[in-house]
Every structure is written in C-alpha cells, then in structure tokens.
Amino acid sequence: MERPVILDCRGVWKLYGPHTRNFLEKHNGSPTDMALAEANIISAVRDASVKIRKGEIFVIMGLSGSGKSTLVRCLSRLVEPTAGEIRFEGSDLLAMSENELIHLRRKKMGMVFQHFALLPHLTVLQNAAFPLDVQGVDRRTREEKARQMIDIVGLTGREDYYPRQLSGGQQQRVGIARSLVADPDLWFLDEPFSALDPLIRREMQDEFLRLQSMLQKTIVFITHDFDEAIRLADRIAVMKGGRIEQTATPEELVLNPSTPYVEEFTRHVPRAKVMKLRSVMSPDVPDGVYAGELSGNRTVADTIHQIDAATHPFKVTGEEGEVIGTIDARTAIDVMIGRTGA
C-alpha cells in the first residue's frame, strides 16, 4: 500500500554563477559538463527528482560536495532553485509568497542543523521555545510546550543552561526539541549527528529512531555516512556531483546498485545488515514445527542470533501479521557469511 506523497520534487536544478536561468533555458534545461565549465557555472544540484511519502524516513546520502545539503535547502526553499518544480502537499512551493512561506515554515516544517545553530544568548528552554516565540505565542504556553519537548529529548533539569554549557550531543538534543516544538509534519535533518563523536552518534541514532516511532513524522535526513543511512532509512537517494544516482530501499541499493558509483559504495556493506527476512525466506510454508514468528521487515543481521539458537525454523510474517514464508538457520547463516550469490 503506497502512502500519500507529501513532498514532490521534479527536475530541480541549482546552479551558481552568472545568469544561470538564461543559461539553463539556452541549453534546453540540460547543459553538458563542458557547457557548464565554459560558462563558469557551478552546478550544485542537477535535475533532481524525489518523492517523499508520508511517515517515511527518506535519507539523502552523498559525500561532501555532492549537493545533498543544497538539495535539502531547495526542498525547504532556504535556497531558491534555478529550475524545477516542488510541491508540498499538492501546492506549489516555489510559487509561494514570502508570507505563505513563513506560515508554512511556522506550522509544517522543522529543521535540525549540523552544527546545532542554537542561539547563544538564549537558555535551553528559550531556545526550544523560540519558534513559538517568533509566532507570538504567549510565554506561559510556549514555555510549557518547550518543557514537554525538552522532556521528550531527555534534557529535563537543564532548562536554564546556556548552549555553551552543554556537550555536543546535548546541544543537538536542544536543536531537535526546537525543531519539533511547533509540531511540524515534515522534519528536515541536515547531517544532525555528523559533528558528534562516534559513540554519541550511535546513541543519538537510537534516540532518533525512538522519537520517530513515537511521533511518526515525515523525515528528510541528510548524511554522508552510508552506515547511518542504512540504519535509519526507509528509502535512500544516493547523490554524486549534484545528481541523484539511485533512489531505493537500503536492500535494493545493496542488491541491485544501478550505477558503478553506488556499487562501489555498497560493495563492502554486509548483506545481512540490509537484507530483510522477506527477501531471503522460502515462500513455501510446509507443515511442521516452528520456533516462532518473525516480521519480514527485520534484517537478517538483526535476527540471526534468534534463528541460530532455535532448533526449528521460523515463520515469517507480512505487514498484517499473515504468514508469508519460512526461514531456517542454514539460509540465514548463508546470508551472514555471504555464501549466497543473491
């Protein structure tokens, strides 16, 4: 069952340099690398199309300079795209007036930044309440909401601290609280954990998944870390040189990379980490003894200990809990050690 599309972005270009719009028209909307270089124009985003569906975690993955940050800024219209079309819940984002845009951002969008972007002169509480302050919400209401958010991100007791008194991980928790305080539908996270130590990063990823299971937002998540992308994503768009190379689920990306670049990236990813039970199971369900049921959406790596420890195979269930196949330890171990070619 397809979920409704919240953000629909088609053929978005972002060029930097002189007279970019004319330039693009002159080249019928798709200039070559040569033409770009000749005109002294830098292309940050080239012909990017993505559809982001309600409730999914959509990860945009790319190395630095791949245009992922620019793309997310186009999606939130922090940066004005040179060409293309972006629809938010059906209405044309690029045609919106300044006031409509402000309204949209106040009510429907939230964003978390790589370097936290907290206001140094405000306390944790005031930072978290800032979006409501800007909207003119009275102090008592906004501080109450901000306190709730601070509680959700686990910073209770530090409301009166200033950002400089907090660790990086704590600061980003404040950034998350701020981005969620106005209860947005669409949540942008621009490399939110890249500036953190590896251990803290892991912890924050878990925290993020916990929050998402609670809040069910539609999420656009930017990262340069492929492991992070695989851990968090429902779908991933891999970017290189301003272009989207491939958009797919983590599993598809690893199994069927559509370009050499994506393949290069996914080559060293352990299959078991991305392969779901539903894609490695056998579809027959012979009568017999089973050790239990496992959801088809869980990965092999996730369930291998359970499967291996049991003396009998497991039934695999679908979205509605119906049985769709079975898996035994042998198959699972094959995937783990890479014996199957699949």
Place this chain on the structure above:
Amino acid sequence: MTDGVHNRARPARAPTAGLSGFPSFSAVFWIGLFLVTWALSTWSFALYKTFDARWIIRYPKKLEIPLDTWISNATNWLVEDLNFGFFTFRDVTRFISAIIEAPYDIMRSLLVDGFMIGQGQQAIDVAPPLSWIAIISIAVSLALYAKDRWLAILVGVCFAYLAAFGQWDSAMVTLASVLIAVPIGVAGGLALGIVAYRLPAFERMLRPVLDLMQTVPVFAYLVPILVLFGFGPVAALIATVIYAMPPMVRISTVALHSVPEEVIEAGRMVGCRRGQLMWKVLIPTAMPSLMVGVNQVIMLTLNMVIIASMIGAGGLGYDVLTALRRLDIGGGIEAGLAIVVMAIALDRLSQAFAVRRVRPHLDPQLPFHKRHPVFTLVVAIAVFTTLAGAYLPAFREYPARLTLTTGTFWNSTIEWINVNFFDSIEAVKTVLLNVLLLPVKRFFTGIPWAWGIVVVGLAAARICGWKLGVMAAAMTFFIAASGLWREAMTTVYLCSVSVLIASVIGIPLGIWAGQNPRANSVIGAMIDTLQTLPSFVYLIPVVMLFRVGDFSAMIAVVLYALAPAVRYAAHGIRSVDEELIEAGKVSGCTSRQILWRIKLPLAAPSLLLGLNQTIMLAISMLVITALVGTRDLGQEVYIALTKANIGQGIVAGLSVAFIAIIADRVVTALARSSQQKLGLT
C-alpha cells in the same frame, strides 16, 4: 597546485641570485631608485641655482589647483545662499544642532549644572544636579553589575580621584558629552552597518568613504563642523559622533556577516520575518562582537571630546589645552591624569560589559528590592544625597577644603628634572636631532616634487601593480599641486623617523613578550593602558620635558604608535606553529637560532601588519602634535582650524589621508606577499 607553489617561491629565491654575482632585477631597481632620489634630493638646490629653474624645488604657483578656494566658496554658498524653498541650509544645520542640544543640555544639567529656569541672573534653580556621591555610587554599581568587586573598586577609585583632585566639574562636562555622543554613534553605526549588511551595493559604496574617514586627521573633521555649526559644545558633539562612528559601522557589518549561515537558516526555518530575523537572531548572536564596537566608540568618543575642546567642547580637554598654552605644568598634568583615569574607568567598564555573561534568573517571587539589592541601594543613595545637597553643600559638591592638589608637586618634579637632568636630556636631544632627525629631514624635504611623484608611482607600481602606482602618483600630484609639497615631506620625515624608533623599541619588546609569559603580562598591561589614553594626553609630559619642536612631536608620536608594533610582534612570535619549533629543536637549534631562523621569518607578515598599524597611528598622532609646533601638514590643518578656513583644512586633511592611504596599501601588499610566500594565507 605544484605550479602555484613554485610561482610563490620565486621571489624568495631572488636574493640567492644576488649573492652569486648577478644582482637581481629587484635589487637593482630598489638601489637605483634610492640612489637617484638621494642624488636629486642632495643637489636639487644646486640644480635650481645652476639652471635658474625655481620650479625644480617649488611647484609653480600659477599652476596650483585652487581647490581650497573652491571648497571655501562652495561652503560659503551653502551656508549663506542655499535655499530649499521653505527652508535654508542654515535652518538644516540649526535643526540638527537643536536635536543634539536638547539631550545634551539635560545630561549636563543632570551631571553638573542643575536644572534652571530662565537665563543668566534671573535663573531660578529648579533641581540640583546629581550629587557627586550619587554619581560615584552609580558608576561603582555598574561595575559590580558588569563584572565583580575588583572592577567596582577600580572604578570607584577612578571617580573618587576626579572628585578629590578638584577635576569633578570638568570631568562631568566631558562625561556628559560622552554619554550623549556614544548612544548616537552606536545607534547610527549599527543602523548603517545593518543597511550595509543587507545591501552589498551600499557596502561597496560605503567602504572607501569609511577608509577615508579613518585616515583623515581628526583636526580636519573639526574645520567644516566649525564652519557649519559654529563654536560650542554641540558642534564638538557632532564632530565627535562623525569621528567615532566609522569603526562601529565596520564592526557591525563584519559582526553580522560572521553570524553562522546555519543560525540564519535556523531563524528562517522557524518562520522569522525580516525584522524578527534581524532583532531576534542576527543581532543577539552578533552581540559580543558588537560590544567590542561599542567599546571602540566609547574610547574614540573620549579621545575626540578631548580634542574637540578646540571648538568649544569644554571639560577636561579644555583644561589641558589652556594649561598647554600657559605652560602650566602642574595644571596640565592634573587634568591629563584625570583624562587617563576616566579613560581607564570607561574602557574597563565597557569591556566588562562586552564579555559579561548572562546570569541565571532569580526567583520572581522575591520582592523587588531583594532581587536587586544593589540597584535599590544606589537609587536610595542617589535620591538621598541629591536632596540632601540642597541643605548640606558637602553633598552637592566635593568639599573644597578636602580637595587635594598635586599641581605644585608636579611643578617641582618637572623643575627638579629640568635642573638636574637638563644637560643629559639636552644631550640626547641634540644627538638624535643631528644624527637622525635632521639628515632624514634634509633628505625628504630636498626631493624635488616632480621626481617625488615619479618615485612614489614607481615604488607603488612595483609593489602593488600599476593601477595602484597610477593612483599613488595621482595622489602625490594632488599634494604637490595644492602647494603643500614641503609640508607633506615634513610629515613624511617625522612619520618615518617616529615609526623607525617605535619599531626599534617596540619589536624587541614584542618579541620578548611573545616568548616570555611573565614579560607578556607586564608589557601587555602597559600597552593596553597606553592605547586607551586619548592622544592629547601624550603631549603633556613631552612638552614639559622637551619643550616645543620636532623632537617633542617625535617622542609623543613614538609613545602613541608603540602599541601595535609590540602587539603584532608578540602575536606573530606566539602564533608560530609549535611543530616547527619542535622540528627546530630536534634539528639541534639553539634558542637563539630558533628565534632568528624559525620564529622571526615566520612572524614577518605579522611584523609588517604591525608596521602598517604603527604608521597609521603615527600619522594620526602627528597631526595632533601640531600643537607643539611642528611645521607639517598637521600645522596646516591646525592653522585652518584657527582661521576657520574650510578649504585649507580639507585640502591639507586630504593630503594627510592620501599619504596614509598610499602607505597603507603598500605595506598591506608587502604583508600579503610575504604571507603568500610562507603559504600562510
């Protein structure tokens, strides 16, 4: 990439070529240029006699551009005849005066005069001014609020000094000017800074104007203001605001630009409107940097309020000025010390505000006086002492019989020095004059103007490209064509001698401070204090000891311009990469070798930037030394001021600015190329 490195390295190899027997083009160029200049300078007079061509040493009178007359006439027309229909230009200046005069009068009444109704003899006292005790306690509590009790003690002692040494009234007049000029300067500077931040085109337009305003000597500001606004405190205030505003504009623009892009995006993403983005996101985030600007405005204001006493600002500056004119040693030093004390108090106080950290909120349940005990106490003291002043004069004015005076002490000290050390001081003076000052003076003033234009153009073109060469030549021509060649060369001579001496003293001090933390704390504190003092103050001891003349001027300039030489040298030494020093150590360098082979070469760009700042400060101070009888461009501006000759003042002022601009561009280019050579961009 490799190509770029090789290109940069090429100039560095040039000296090696020189050693191997073939002098490089660069060396030939510079030595040749100097020799020609030296020869022409030495024999210019002889040439003039031989060919009977007076134009060689004097720019022909007939060809002078009478820009000064044009400016004076234009101003006359502005002031006398310009009419916008409903109002005249005069009305505009009067209107501006009135706007500034009203708050100034209130402030002055509050601090010194008391509020009165009516004029002259019929005046009736309505309310007394704040008592001196009240003002001291306000200052102390501000210090307490901004930092801690140590600052409070310092500020308290400073203000108590003003009362105890009989400088109170003058100091309060000065303070009133500062308190009015600073908010105007800060608000105006911030407003212009915001506009420049929002409109890059406006910023591009504003930048050269600001550059010029910061290089035009202070006196040159006074002349047009004097002509347009007349003599008096308001005119002085206007000059002060104009003088103190440019750094605030610059700092605001830079501060706003350096707010991280992400923070701005965060503001936009939560749906800030333009105004909200500016006042709730940008300005609070930039606040620490903006406060540095405020501190600068305060210090420049104080500096200018003192100088503006020449056009009627009154206060401490006026006391110093009259003391200087009467050669009243004791009075001058006392008033000068009062300025020093005030400068230190204001500087430390505003710096404390700049780094002040917001404190946690107090429980709002407590009654007001418990949450703000100091504030409540200060209000109580202020009200009580001011009211009590109506009955007890001791509260109103510091009791005269308790006033201390050090005037006689200073008089006798200086007299004692002059009696006992006259010969040695005189000997030093004579030696320096004969060995250094006079030969340099002869060299510079001997250069024929025509060759001067060529040599400046060539040198600037060689260092920073032909565009700047043409500009520098044009500026030099402007100076010559205004008939100011000799004065300009006197300025250049005094400036170069002073900069040389300041560097000879300052750079070793800086190197020492850069290597030795203990020396650094002492030298740093000394330099900080020297830099907060208004430039005027430097004249006092110098005149007392060395009387008037070029030598005194040079000493004052050296003292004033010392700070950047020390500071940049220390900074340059300290910022040498620790790894490089370690590399030197493991290669077996002695500490002397580390200094000469590693630290100094790497600190070269920093030293050059320090040199640039030293030159700029020297030029600005040089103009003020006109008061001790130099015969340079500064004197020209000063004469224009006394005659209220606007054209003469502006032309001479511009000439000074041009010298400063040429020096600035050339030295900055040198610093940049040495940075590139070291790969330190």
